[in-house]
Amino acid sequence: MKIGNLDIQENQSLQSFHSFGIKVNAKFFIELKSIEDIEDFVQNIKHVPQPIYYLGGGANSLFIDDFKGTVIHIANKGISLIEENEEHILVGAQAGEDWDEFVQFCVENEYYGIENLTAIPGQVGTAPIQNIGAYGVEAKDTILEVYYIDLNNGESYVLDNASCEFGYRNSIFKNELKKQFIITEVVFKLSKRSDFHLEYGAIKDELKRKAIIQPTISQVSDTIRSIRESKLPNTKEIGNAGSFFKNPVIEQEKYQKLKEQYPNIVSYAAAEGKFKIAAGWMIDHLGWKGREHKGAAVHTQQALVLINKNNATGQAIKELSEMIKEDIQKHFGIALEAEVEFIF
Numbered sequence: 001m002k003i004g005n006l007d008i009q010e011n012q013s014l015q016s017f018h019s020f021g022i023k024v025n026a027k028f029f030i031e032l033k034s035i036e037d038i039e040d041f042v043q044n045i046k047h048v049p050q051p052i053y054y055l056g057g058g059a060n061s062l063f064i065d066d067f068k069g070t071v072i073h074i075a076n077k078g079i080s081l082i083e084e085n086e087e088h089i090l091v092g093a094q095a096g097e098d099w100d101e102f103v104q105f106c107v108e109n110e111y112y113g114i115e116n117l118t119a120i121p122g123q124v125g126t127a128p129i130q131n132i133g134a135y136g137v138e139a140k141d142t143i144l145e146v147y148y149i150d151l152n153n154g155e156s157y158v159l160d161n162a163s164c165e166f167g168y169r170n171s172i173f174k175n176e177l178k179k180q181f182i183i184t185e186v187v188f189k190l191s192k193r194s195d196f197h198l199e200y201g202a203i204k205d206e207l208k209r210k211a212i213i214q215p216t217i218s219q220v221s222d223t224i225r226s227i228r229e230s231k232l233p234n235t236k237e238i239g240n241a242g243s244f245f246k247n248p249v250i251e252q253e254k255y256q257k258l259k260e261q262y263p264n265i266v267s268y269a270a271a272e273g274k275f276k277i278a279a280g281w282m283i284d285h286l287g288w289k290g291r292e293h294k295g296a297a298v299h300t301q302q303a304l305v306l307i308n309k310n311n312a313t314g315q316a317i318k319e320l321s322e323m324i325k326e327d328i329q330k331h332f333g334i335a336l337e338a339e340v341e342f343i344f
Helices: 035-043 099-108 124-130 201-209 217-231 252-261 279-285 314-332
Strands: 009-013 025-032 052-055 061-063 067-074 079-084 088-094 143-150 156-160 181-191 267-269 275-277 296-298 306-308 341-343
Touching (some): 025 035, 124 143, 201 217
8 A cells, every 4th residue: 555655554563663562553554764755745644544643763652552543653864964163063863863873973973962861762853842851951952953844734844942942841842833743854063072961969979989080971971871771671671661750840839848748859940940849759759669550560760660561551551650640649739741642
């Protein structure tokens, strides 16, 4: 079966296309391996069986059941050096590039700025949508431009950093442009001189343990990888999506009351005098770490991670997340929000 020049697969297993590894199928499946494929798809989109779900690396997708429509897998590859001077270099990466492989490319070439985002699953094209972040660094800190094709008119557009309206795990692509685009390429402005962000305790402690006083970019990346691997399960071995919930941001007044009630609560100062509360700490404090539900479980090392421990369904993982949310609301008066997208 074809649409335009594109092959459509039927009853395609999605187990290897998303990090939870749920045993679900897509009724129809199209893989877009180039910009030309993406343009061909957009030109013929009215002929594609509905509904449509756009799948990148699948690191943020939880399929609740078989998908009854068409899954579009973004798989265009390529990295290009656009421009450079003594201080900076502009690097373009196609949306289908593996994020961690792109980070390692930059590390190996000593392009500074995204080394703290080592070992985050997913693809380059999803980085600006989610504004991925870790250890004091967010994608928005280095993204210069995002190229996308509008699904409504087939035209190509480019947004600069400010126009992306980045926020905490948020962007224009999750709001005003939601379901109206396919990102094709992201351009990063990276430094050619080191400017490390090592303020997080885990990084400082690990570098100290290794007796590294002036780390190289490779040592920073390797250290962060080892920290993540000690806390987070490998998606190739245990199905998961990394952090399942966002760290909630609350007003100072509410924070002060919680601090009085829970003196050991883990928190960080946020913008406008607000405070970010560690969702993992709250989940762990209420005893959820290691608890199981119909094959789903809370990871024993990191309470913020829900795992597919024993052939869980997407529905089971969703149910476990809802039980946790109810418990957090009951004890802390905070509404947790999932980072993961539920796909029905």
